[in-house]
Amino acid sequence: MNIPENLKFTKDHEWVKVDGDVAIVGITDFAQNELGDIVFVEIETEDEDLEKEDVFGTIEAVKTVSDLYMPVSGKIIEVNEELESKPELVNNDPYNEGWMIKIKMSKPEQLNDLLTAAQYQELIS
Amino acid sequence: MEHKKTLYVISKSNDPAYNLATEEVLLRNYEENIVFLYINKPSVIVGKHQNTLSEINLSFLKSHNIPVYRRLSGGGTVYHDLGNINYCLIENGEAGKLVDFVRATTPVVEVLKHLGINARHGKRNDLLCGYKKISGNACHVYKSRSMHHGTLLYNSNLSYLTESLKTKNIHFKDRAVKSVRSEVENISRIIKSKKQTTEFLLEIGEYLKKKYNAQPWNLTTKDIEKIDELIKNKYETWQWNYGYSPMYEFKKAYKTGNYTFLSQLKVEKGIIQHIEIKSNYPNANFIKKAEKVIHMAYHEKEYIQNCLSDLPSEIQEGIINSLF
Numbered sequence: 001m002n003i004p005e006n007l008k009f010t011k012d013h014e015w016v017k018v019d020g021d022v023a024i025v026g027i028t029d030f031a032q033n034e035l036g037d038i039v040f041v042e043i044e045t046e047d048e049d050l051e052k053e054d055v056f057g058t059i060e061a062v063k064t065v066s067d068l069y070m071p072v073s074g075k076i077i078e079v080n081e082e083l084e085s086k087p088e089l090v091n092n093d094p095y096n097e098g099w100m101i102k103i104k105m106s107k108p109e110q111l112n113d114l115l116t117a118a119q120y121q122e123l124i125s
Numbered sequence: 126m127e128h129k130k131t132l133y134v135i136s137k138s139n140d141p142a143y144n145l146a147t148e149e150v151l152l153r154n155y156e157e158n159i160v161f162l163y164i165n166k167p168s169v170i171v172g173k174h175q176n177t178l179s180e181i182n183l184s185f186l187k188s189h190n191i192p193v194y195r196r197l198s199g200g201g202t203v204y205h206d207l208g209n210i211n212y213c214l215i216e217n218g219e220a221g222k223l224v225d226f227v228r229a230t231t232p233v234v235e236v237l238k239h240l241g242i243n244a245r246h247g248k249r250n251d252l253l254c255g256y257k258k259i260s261g262n263a264c265h266v267y268k269s270r271s272m273h274h275g276t277l278l279y280n281s282n283l284s285y286l287t288e289s290l291k292t293k294n295i296h297f298k299d300r301a302v303k304s305v306r307s308e309v310e311n312i313s314r315i316i317k318s319k320k321q322t323t324e325f326l327l328e329i330g331e332y333l334k335k336k337y338n339a340q341p342w343n344l345t346t347k348d349i350e351k352i353d354e355l356i357k358n359k360y361e362t363w364q365w366n367y368g369y370s371p372m373y374e375f376k377k378a379y380k381t382g383n384y385t386f387l388s389q390l391k392v393e394k395g396i397i398q399h400i401e402i403k404s405n406y407p408n409a410n411f412i413k414k415a416e417k418v419i420h421m422a423y424h425e426k427e428y429i430q431n432c433l434s435d436l437p438s439e440i441q442e443g444i445i446n447s448l449f
Binding site for chain 1: 172173174197198199200201224226249250262263264265266267268300301302371
């Protein structure tokens with residue numbers, strides 16, 4: 001199971017990559033593997049200001065629809081449009097091409113609440 | 126679900142909107158595990174991310190007064206009627222370990238075996254008897270709660286089922302989730318049972334109730350209020366049942382008398398964002414006028430019929446049939 005050291009994680013199996021005041025978000029390798037073939041990614045919250053733990057989209061895999069949650073508060077400044085036509089990118093490359101949203105963080109201190117790679121490893125083992 | 130308090134709820138209604146809204150309330154507003162059973166009147170239920178118009182036989186459903194609803198869970202389109210039993214199992218679990226169709230539906234397989242049906246798990250999360258499908262399943266995860274629900278074909282009208290889901294999806298181009306057709310069979314035929322569907326539902330219910338040690342539960346006044354609100358603002362709205370479909374392109378030609386009509390649409394959130402009609406109709410102004418009134422209209426038959434009511438009847442007929 002691939003868990004990059006340079007990322008932060010949530011207990012909802014999302015990863016966060018910090019780039020200045022922007023957080024790039026996707027789901028983990030573990031999550032995509034658990035879900036199976038992803039057939040639809042729905043994110044229609046671009047430009048919205050959302051709080052930590054709000055739902056920012058949904059994802060469908062093998063007849064299961066799951067919500068996607070904000071790991072930190074902020075404004076969604078970009079959505080990965082590629083996923084609309086290629087949802088399988090989340091399966092094939094969850095940490096790069098399968099990224100989902102970019103958040104301009106309003107409360108960057110919330111990053112401290114996220115899990116480290118080691119803590120996330122412990123959660124899923 | 127073992128070792129946790131479980132509630133047992135049987136619906137008092139055959140209204141699909143009511144039962145879908147009840148599932149949502151039980152999933153989001155309760156903390157207990159729940160077994161919920163219901164039967165719907167004839168209806169078609171599409172998956173959360175499906176393109177409704179491309180999954181249904183619109184003219185058959187209209188002429189037989191069969192309504193269409195969208196559900197919260199994923200997967201494909203199903204037909205419900207009074208011969209079909211719906212089971213809904215809501216359980217708490219660890220996030221990321223919530224989705225396990227085999228585990229969730231094993232009690233249903235057990236009860237079917239107990240009732241004489243040699244049921245087994247299929248590859249598409251459905252339940253089979255022999256090689257025929259008797260049950261389709263789908264799931265929705267909300268926070269740390271999952272809702273598995275499924276159909277059980279007991280004594281459904283299989284010709285209506287087949288006809289309702291006969292589609293003209295060649296006209297549509299989209300990324301929506303597609304249904305996979307399966308060969309189906311009724312349980313009552315397999316076990317040669319003359320029991321009513323409601324009686325069979327109670328037998329299944331009693332078994333599951335014992336298995337989960339579930340307590341009978343009646344919805345509260347507050348639940349009913351929430352359910353009514355969801356029916357009004359969601360499950361009985363065209364915007365949710367049709368308009369929520371992912372963006373699609375539509376292309377269809379229709380010939381009436383000497384005239385041909387070829388319509389091409391781009392539809393987003395149920396609204397026709399782009400329309401082009403090609404026709405050999407002599408008065409091109411009428412075609413231009415039709416395009417103008419259809420642009421930004423809902424992709425809904427009666428709505429567009431109204432928009433076109435000022436135009437000559439042969440144009441109305443030609444265009445309507447090239448749009449649906």
